[in-house]
Amino acid sequence: MNAPDTRHLRLLLALALAVAAIALIWLLLGATRSALELWRELAGLPAVLRLGLLALLLAAVAASAWLVWRLLHPRPRKPRPVPAPDRGNVEQRLQQLQSRKVETAALEAELHELDRRAAGEDCYVAVFGEISAGKSSLIRALAPQAEAGVDVLGGTTTRVAHHRGELAERSLTLADVPGTQEVAARERETMARDEALRAHAVVYVTAGDLTRAQDQELRWLHGYGKPLLLALNKIDRFDATERTQLLTTLRERYAAIADRVVAVRAGGREQLLRRLPDGREESVVRDALPDVADLRAALRDCLAADRTTLEQARAGAVLGRLGERLGEAEQAVREREARAIVDRYTRRAIVGALAAVAPGTDLLIQGALATGLVRELAALYDTPLRQIDLDGFLRQAALTLRTTSSVVLAIAGNALKAFPGLGTLGGGVLHAIAYGLIFDSLGNAVVQTLHEQQRFDQEQAQQTLQRLLSEQARGRVAHVAQLALQGLTRDTE
Template sequence: MSRRLRLLLAAIAIAALLWLLFAAAERALALAQRFLTLPAWLQWTLGGALSVFAVLGMTVLWWLLRPRRKRPFKPAPDRHDLEQRLSQLHQRGTDTHVLGDELANLDRRRSEQRIYVALFGEISTGKSTLIRALTPAVTLSDARGGTTREVRHYDSELPDGRPLVLADVPGSREAGGESHETLAREEALRAHAVVYLCAGDLTRSQVDELRWLAAFGKPLLLVLNKADQWAGDELDVLQQRLRQQTRDIAAAVVAVSAGGSERFQRRLANGDIEQVERQRKPLIEPLLKALARLTAPGTEGLEPLREQAVLASLHERTGALEVQARAAEAERIVRKYSRRAVVGALAAVAPGSDLVIQGALATALTRELAKLYDVPVGEVQIEDFVRQAKLTLRTGSSIVLAIAGNAMKAFPGLGTLGGGVLHAFAYALIFDSLGHALAASLAERQALDQDDAAERLKALLADTGAARLRQLATLTMDAWRERGA
């Protein structure tokens, strides 16, 4: 487009803008004149309404344009409370030594007064090569983890002479390496800071990893390795794109070349060709400067964030253990009451007496499961739930008896027994379904939701899984044999 044409278009645009401004001003003056002719009460009413709309508009505008807060860190739990939870799990028979070792390791690193930096990233990004460039005189401190993939610690120092421990962790996204990836993530949380390596544009999974680390308040550096493979302009564009992807996540984005070896062919004077391997000189000065800035607060300044990350991770892992422990205890409770229901059905001597026994057992089962999941329930709630469960069982009695009859035919030994065993097996199925439905509902809802538990109960009553029926058949047969003995 020529210069004259651009000037013409600019003049037309300015003229159009001035015309719009004059038109808007004229319209505003006309509205003001009409407003002044209105009665006083109507002027106050319209003025108040316009003021409210103006305040609302300014509020919305401020909300849209306000500076965004940084992602909140995961709160660190109280250590004393965490130790109490681990102690309770240990008393229940849960293996908690791994989490106990994590707390001991937290204290050990605090006492060492050394800065730990973890090199994290996907496989083939050059972590080990960068370790060698950062530690010319390599000293292996220790190794954690497996045999072929492990966390290795190397003693090094910062440019200002402060001691530094570099952790070379297994690469993420490795095929079949879920356990190695877990090791890498745990070590990243133990470190004071994380250097995250990439070799190009970040994938969605890499951004997710960075956000996961940032959620724990972990100081991060994003390092673009193998920068010598990119031309100057391409490298600048790539770094800018990486900064946009990691805004509010990484403290800095730096480009380095870890060096390593390269192979090429060389033609000799006699015409022969030989294969030559030589070491490329590492270019890591930007990383060293960024590390010095990131770790400037020293161990005293970085330790609170490191401890917060470790304790927050332990809080999550302890919660997972508590869920597993409660599920195992709920399974034990359900099995206990299913067996009692079988014994009650076999021991019934008068018509209908088993219903009295089973009603009391259902009440006790509900009370015990609610206590396990720390859900406060009253006697009225329990009675209402048991009553609704009985209605659900009454409508599904044909299904229960059909399943019980088929089970007696399918499993050897049951088919030769009488109707009393069929009745007992039906109660085993009922209480197993009732217990598992109630436990699942309490765990998810953290309340006694009768409708939710009833829907789960209906689904479990119709479940004809062979493994489950075989387990209930075995329970029924064992109770019948013990009664006969």
């Protein structure tokens, strides 16, 4: 651009700014004039009426300002609490899983164990905590005469040692569960947590201040609403001042989580220095006497509640965990069924496209298949789908395909290289694989948004579709090529 053109542009910009400034000044003058006229009219009114109108005006201004602030600073949505499932809900969901050919023996075993313990008179206490915290020694101190029994839940291989004793003339069963935070022991940690939920009360054992992982475990256990005690073990390792400070810290930090924080000594071995008559000193190792009186008293208080109340809290914890496990199983079977639906429609699209001339540049060619695919996936995820949303999504998908058809063809061509037998069959196979990639991407995009959003999000599904069409994920391409090979085999047969 030359100098005269630049000067003309500057003159136009200056003129536009001048006009805008004059218009702004004119508006301000008009607003000022209106305000003065309103003030004169208000001044002529009685004092009571004038003050009332001023109050209403200020309230309107304040309300408008508040609405603007709320629009600019929206409140985060609070997640709705998910109620613990009741027995009927759990049994109904179990039956639904069984009808879909899902193995539910372990889940049914939890219900049987829940009933077995409810029918008995024992109070179950799970001694929970990290490995080396002294749980086993503490159980022996609480029930020194008990012999360990091994209970096996029907249909599983889970084994938990139970030590039976008495506490305040009540039958007591102490569950010795595996220590948490062990190396490569995720299964044992899950076993420990499940047994803690089956108990009427939980004793969490620690040998010092809680780590972050221990803090999370303690809060997780508290979330199920059953009696929870925090036992500080091995107190003989601390002097009086350290012990007092640590107990004070734990009691202040977990006042709202643990029913009581107590100090215990589970026993074990202790080393003493003994002075001999000739003046020499020798080290002596002997059994340390356990000190669990405070823990016994705390347990007695926790278990003094009505049996029905304890049983309700225990059943709520077990059913809550069963609800989580049912959700995981339902999600797994839903993913499996969604994959089968996508594969079925992908195979149909491949077979239908074997004679196509263009590589699927318009979904209207196979619009019925695309509509059926999205509707069936929405039904699987119990998500209502409006026709207007479906039509809009398919229109957007068609536009995306027009801009990415060359990419889809290139990916399909790469797939043929991995399957030489397919490559010799000509361009029809190339188009068929391209169609297969389109429908596989379409189905996976819809599944992802239904899973993450719990609704049909047209924009997210479109973005995911565009990304999947541009990816050259070898596993997905190979899968579609295998579906194409299956379609060709069936077609030739």
